[in-house]
Amino acid sequence: MNQRITAIVLATAVVLATAVLAARSGVVHLPSNQQDYEPEQPIAFSHRLHVGDLRMACLYCHPNAERSRVAGVPATAICMNCHRFVTAPLGAVRDEEQRAAKAGQTPRLVVSSELRKLFDAMGLDERLQSSPGTPPRPIVWTRVHNLPDYVAFDHRPHVAAGVTCQTCHGPVETMERVRQTSDLSMGWCVNCHRAANRTGIGGRAVRASIDCSTCHY
């Protein structure tokens, strides 16, 4: 009798645990599948702000996507296109201006902590002046989308064919921190190629190869 009760309890537990497991089966990742990878970056750069709110085009910062294999991380100089002037969130700047007006002083330069990192990398001092003693050094971003070396992926034909950035990189305009939304597996690539061959891209017929040597050579 005892054994029977134990059996029933155990069986119920097994069923429950399995049900939970089944519900979460979507998060099972096979080895080498980096889907959902969302690493911390050296600067808390927000794509949501720049792309979502400010409606900047992806190619503004990643212009190489249409003329090179790799889209690349923008040079710090590109950041400085705007951040020569923009050193802190608008609210913080306004607060400082009000405070200065009240106190009858010239407003001080407000620099947010994240942008300070950018200026440091550029070798700029407190007053955003470069000095020979502090040469610029690269910001070591953590790469999110990284294909294995035996895959020869090229951004150019994809951008030229009109594939949107979001097709592979997901809704980056909504992300504070970039996350890999696709698994970037070979099957995922090939299924997209097949679908493109069937339906075309943006109403245009395309011929996306599914031969091995297209990507592996």
Add this chain to the structure above:
Amino acid sequence: MAEAMPTRMRLPLIDGDKSLAQVTRDVCAPLDRRAGFPWWAAFLLSFSALGVGLVAIGYQMVTGVGVWGENNSVGWAFDITNFVFWIGIGHAGTLISAILFLLRQRWRTSVNRAAEAMTLFAVMCAGIFPIIHVGRPWVAYWLLPYPNFRGSLWINFRSPLAWDAFAISTYFVISATFWYVGLIPDLATIRDRLAPGLRQRIVSFFSLGWDGSGRTWHRYELVYLLLAGLGTPLVLSVHTIVSWDFATSVLPGWHATIFPPYFVAGAIFSGMAMVLTLMIISRAVLDLRDYITSRHIDVMCKLVIATSGMVGLAYITEFFTAAYSGNTYEQFAFLNRAFGPFAWAYWTMVSCNVLIPQVLWFRAVRRRVSAVLVVALLVNVGMWFERFVIIVTSLHRGFLPASWTGYAPTIVEVATLVGSFGLFFTAFLLFCRFIPVIAMAEVKGAMAADRHERSGVSA
């Protein structure tokens, strides 16, 4: 008048007029007693050889396949030679257990268990080489189709290498099944003889509660027959597919339509030679001379000479057809075999496979066990060289003279081959210690039928 003659003419299957209990006792004797010095000596020797092989494999796994002597032109050499050699050895087991069963050759009962075990061990040895040669053995399972992260990307079913993976794994599984099914009644016999203890429990586990029920025997015999019926085309298919690894190419010396039957004959030839080698040794060591009689050796010698003839005929056919073809590349490939840089390998092959076995035509030679042993060993050597010749001489002189090159095995390759022999003999020695080398139930049945026939009683 003629009624009495068969009795005089047929030799008995088993010498010594054994009773059933005596058969059990004799066959189980090596299992009951402690291993003696010869066994331990042999075991240590083969185990060290296995160790050498494991070190070599470990070294090449860490370093990469570059430690082999292969090069761009000779991309297959020692490894595939060994692979085909071992697969060939592995053919005699199923030949004896399946084909001879269908042909109702009762003498098979004395040797089939050991021959089948030999098949399994040889296939294991064979598997080592292509699995290492794929470069990354830890992903060797990619050879099998399974839903995967790449598409699903399926294996290329048009590739002879995929055929190989299927053929060899199927062969191993079915041979193991066949062997195990044949073993169940004997395991039950051992179970009932052993005193309670760990060993008895293990044997009991694997004997599946066999009790010799007539109903079970009735089904069992049918299943055994069906397995033999499946095993026969299977054994042919395996070496056929191995031959297709070469013959589907367009390389002169590889692309020949005769390859399938030629390889199968060669495989049976080398397999019979290996069975002879092992049988001659184990009948002496395990004291089974009454079961593996000179009649058995005689019959196997005849099979050796028959298959030697087939292999010889295939050699001549290839040479003749190359001359007849009028294709200069074909002609060159064969002239290069016989007179090129690897002529020594070619003539070793011809001598060991075709010329020397001809001495078995003489009954006097077949009766001298030591002479038979020497011939069998030489056939093993010759058949190894056959694969070496086919693979290396065809590759080292390809269509493009600019890429002509040579080949010499490295120490790692030789050590791996030594290791495969170590594995084979280690496994076989363990088998001799723990499993009856002779199928007791089958021998008992065959003895009964033999006695029945020899007594001249008509059913």
Add this chain to the structure above:
Amino acid sequence: MRILPPGRWTAATACAAVTGIAAGLVWSPDRTWAAMLMASYGLLGLGLGGLFFIALNDACGATWAVALRRIPEAMVSVLPFGAAGLALVFAIHPSIYPWMAHAEHFTGFKGFWLSPGFFLGRAAVYVSLWLLFATGIIRASRAQDRSDHPSLATRRTALSVSFVVVFAFSFWLASFDWIMSLEPHWYSTIFGIYNFAGLFTSTLAVVILLVLRLGASGVLRGVVRAEHLHDLGKLLFAFSVFWMYIWFSQYMLIWYSNLPEEAVYFVRRQTGWWRSLFYLNVLLNWAVPFALLLPKTAKLDRRLAWAAVVVLAGRVLDLYLMVRPAVVSGGPSFGVWEAAPFLLAGVVFVVVFARAFRRASPVPLGDPWLAESRSYHG
């Protein structure tokens, strides 16, 4: 003993066949000669196959078929007739072989090998060897009826073993010479084995039909047991599969490598209507007999006879596919010109077999294994 149909029917069929051939030689010599070649080669194959059947059993020490041995022995008598048919083709219509007509295209070893004198010389050697062994083996077998001296059995075994070796070499070369050289630029190393597979499967089919016929009509009643038929059926089944195996090995390798000089053989046999015949060949020689003979019981009932008949039809088709596309261009056709030589071969086989079978006792009475074969229970 009713193994021969009434004489006048035989004579009438023979007359019709000869007339057909004669007319064919006038109206459509190419087709008729091609059919003559196939029919003679097929007939010779039955004789040779019968001899090989005996020799193989002797060499293996197999005893089960001893009681039936007089059937293949009598079949051997058709060997010279098949050879005569071939000789006729070689002598009167040698241009069926392109290398005879265009000898200048063939140089080197091929030119030497395929030169008319050497070719005819080789053919003479093969046939003489076969006839020599046939005479020896059959004479030794018949001698046993009169004497039970054990040396006779030993002699037969020695002859049989030697014949197996000789047969392997000579038939392989003969098939290259007589059939493969019809397309002298094409070559396939397995061709000899392929021809052997067809020869032996058809031989087994004929043996089965004769065993059934003679077993039922009384001559061998009580001698032929179910076990014999069962074993013959298994052999037919096995060799039909063997034929398929060899057929596939040749086809697959040539298909896979796709070398132009090899593939042309199958391209020629897979164009137009040839394609259906190409597949029918596999059906008749393998698929149908395989399906018919798969159940254990099938080897003991009418299905065995049907399988044998289908295999024989397959043999004719197989020969047709080997010879005809090489000799006559265009699509397949089968009419009087083709039927007549095969008909004649059939009549010759029946008459010669019947005469030979009557010449000795229907079972080899003196064979020491006869008792074992008769009581054989598998």
Add this chain to the structure above:
Amino acid sequence: MSRSLVVGSFENGEDILSAARAARVAGLTIVDTYTPYAVHGLDTAMGLAPSRLSWVCLVAGLTGAILKLWFEWWTAVVDWPVNVGGKPDNSLPAFVPITFEVMVLFAGLATVGALFAVARLWPGRRRPALVPRTTDDRFALVIEQTSAEETTARVRALFEEHRAVAVTEHVDEGRTCGRGQTAMKALNVVLALALLAAIGANAALDRDPAVPARDYLPEMAYSLAAESYAADPAFGSGGVLQVPPDGTIARGASPLHYLATPADALRAGLELSAPPIDQQALRRGATLFQTFCAICHGDTGVGNGPVVARGFPPPVSLLAPHARDMKDGQIFHVLTYGQLNMPPYASQIDAVDRWRIVAYVRQLQGSQQP
């Protein structure tokens, strides 16, 4: 249900064969026989019907072959057709070998599996032998006593007539008791293990998204070289991407000889002239304008881009007379070298594209009034 059995032991196969035949003739019920080997003819003597296991073999073999053939066709023709050596997608001759192997595999394993199921053979199964030595050298014939009249004596007589060496009586109890409890215990162990496995799997699913997923022997997947933006491990200073030496000219670029000053901008206006632009190039110009310019200048060029709304210093309207009066070359200079608050765009937009933007700006200015 219990039944009583009479068991006769024999010393050889012929005896049990004749005893079984006699028992059948006598109308006795043969429960089973136990023999050390398959006694030829005993199955017929026991009156056993032919086994149907050959059907299992046939059906399993056909199933395997058909499934495999379909699978090969489906993968090679439907799911992922790839050109391999010019072979047709549906390469039937090349599919034959594996189809055959799988047929044999299915048929063999299914037949043996069916044998084990039908004959109730499983690992660890234990059945006490009714008569010892039946796996060695004894042959046992088991007869059931169906009615009272069938006295043991009659069976004994039959056995002894056929040279039985021993005759014993047994009672078959049917199911052994206590087995249910053992089975339940075993089941519980299995269930507990399954539960552990399921919990373990659940725990294994939890993963920190900031940590890359573990890879399994990723040889050749990731470069050993340093990432592009990492500090340079070789030279110690700067990044992996080294700054090109002064005066380097990019491939395909034609250098401009201007300084980033208003004076040079005016000079550029005089010296440079726009290349001919077609409709397609103009469309491209529009796209580039949207990508690089509209962020400040706004979609129409009036200087109301999204960043301006966030407090960025607003640019001058492109429609202003000052801008309209600029020469093409001057606008090109501004795009290349920047002007006032506007940064240079030479690194983001190449020269050809900058001319296209110039053309598009001209079109904007033409289409709208200030």
